[in-house]
Amino acid sequence: MKTIIEKNIWSISSFLHNNNYNFNKEEILKNLPENFIDEAIHYISGWESYSPTPLLRLNKLKNELGYKEIYYKDEDKRFKLRSFKALGGAFAVNKIANNKKDVIVATATAGNHGRSVAWGAQRLGLKCKIFISEFVSESRAEAMKKLNAEVIRVKGNYNSSLKECIKQSNKNNWEIVQDVSWEGYKDVPKLIMSGYTIMVKEILDQVNNDEITHVFLQAGVGGLAAAMIAGFAKFSNKKIPKFIIVEPENAGCVFKSIENNRPTTVEIKKETIMGGMSCGDVSTVAWDILKNSANNCLTIPDDAISMTVAMLSKGQLSEEKIIAGECAVPGIIALISLFKNKDYSNKLDLNANSKILLFGCEGLTDNEMYKKLLEEGLSKI
Numbered sequence: 001m002k003t004i005i006e007k008n009i010w011s012i013s014s015f016l017h018n019n020n021y022n023f024n025k026e027e028i029l030k031n032l033p034e035n036f037i038d039e040a041i042h043y044i045s046g047w048e049s050y051s052p053t054p055l056l057r058l059n060k061l062k063n064e065l066g067y068k069e070i071y072y073k074d075e076d077k078r079f080k081l082r083s084f085k086a087l088g089g090a091f092a093v094n095k096i097a098n099n100k101k102d103v104i105v106a107t108a109t110a111g112n113h114g115r116s117v118a119w120g121a122q123r124l125g126l127k128c129k130i131f132i133s134e135f136v137s138e139s140r141a142e143a144m145k146k147l148n149a150e151v152i153r154v155k156g157n158y159n160s161s162l163k164e165c166i167k168q169s170n171k172n173n174w175e176i177v178q179d180v181s182w183e184g185y186k187d188v189p190k191l192i193m194s195g196y197t198i199m200v201k202e203i204l205d206q207v208n209n210d211e212i213t214h215v216f217l218q219a220g221v222g223g224l225a226a227a228m229i230a231g232f233a234k235f236s237n238k239k240i241p242k243f244i245i246v247e248p249e250n251a252g253c254v255f256k257s258i259e260n261n262r263p264t265t266v267e268i269k270k271e272t273i274m275g276g277m278s279c280g281d282v283s284t285v286a287w288d289i290l291k292n293s294a295n296n297c298l299t300i301p302d303d304a305i306s307m308t309v310a311m312l313s314k315g316q317l318s319e320e321k322i323i324a325g326e327c328a329v330p331g332i333i334a335l336i337s338l339f340k341n342k343d344y345s346n347k348l349d350l351n352a353n354s355k356i357l358l359f360g361c362e363g364l365t366d367n368e369m370y371k372k373l374l375e376e377g378l379s380k381i
């Protein structure tokens with residue numbers, strides 16, 4: 001049997017150093033204010049079903065790569081929604097509703113964010129309208145309908161669904177609860193990102209004062225990545241780790257924006273299977289944080305996704321078997337690919353002292369897709 005790294009499927013499409021890197025805690029926390037973060041954490045940790053998700057160790061992978069630690073935050077265990085997105089949308093719905101019962105909330109989504117908004121609305125007995133593109137699977141749509149949301153399918157991609165959501169919401173006076181920000185729409189995305197930061201608080205408790213050296217952060221619109229960086233800015237009392245942004249090669253909007261030093265739209269010519277990360281525009285709040293605090297950006301092709309999902313399911317990278325969705329594995333793929341490229345790993349100071357953090361940001365969120373990925377991946381391992 002070939003070892004993990006001997007397989008010739010690991011690759012990076014493009015790699016970039018951020019020439020404008022200048023980590024500044026105060027600046028970051030101006031963009032995602034500490035009182036937002038405090039309130040979100042207070043609120044979410046008070047929810048009845050709340051408990052921290054596990055921080056696993058990918059020890060089999062670690063032994064093969066020779067790094068000191070590889071931590072994996074397992075968001076498959078996040079409430080019954082099985083992704084970190086559960087933390088953001090549902091919290092924002094609470095804040096926006098502000099105890100009113102006649103509010104109608106609306107959002108556009110690739111799936112996980114919409115489920116969070118629908119869940120938040122259901123708990124408060126509010127009506128909820130969810131806009132999805134033609135690329136969102138029926139099993140994701142079903143999951144949102146089960147939470148009593150009305151699901152509206154829109155022709156075209158994620159951007160088309162967002163445009164339609166904004167148009168109909170403005171016409172009908174619905175409250176948009178969106179995880180992406182643009183000029184004039186920043187407060188709600190800030191609430192949502194504040195909800196995500198509870199993960200950093202949990203992780204820093206779980207590593208028990210250990211110093212993390214590298215953090216791999218998946219990006220769609222960049223909300224998750226920027227929120228995690230803000231979480232480190234607020235809660236870490238150690239040396240700030242290197243933050244490496246990972247995107248699909250077909251949707252590298254953070255990569256392009258960092259490269260051009262301004263928000264840059266990427267035209268999505270081919271949809272990636274990492275649906276939650278198929279975004280052509282960086283969120284403005286996220287951009288204001290990422291532009292000076294991401295150390296590096298890289299993009300990956302879809303090729304290794306199914307195999308990595310299968311390896312995790314069989315316990316080939318860790319002692320335990322892990323259920324990981326398509327957006328949960330890019331960090332692993334990036335890490336192994338970097339290991340195989342000595343020039344890049346030297347640039348990132350990846351070595352025997354490295355303690356790496358990866359985000360397994362979704363688990364079983366799409367039954368159909370998971371089955372398909374497993375079938376394909378198992379045939380490759």
Ligand SMILES: Cc1ncc(COP(=O)(O)O)c(C=O)c1O
Pocket residue numbers: 083084085110112113179218219220221222223224225276277279327328361362
């Ligand atoms: C599972 C998962 N991972 C990552 C992302 C990307 O997050 P963001 O769009 O905040 O960058 C998403 C977005 O929907 C997601 O659902």
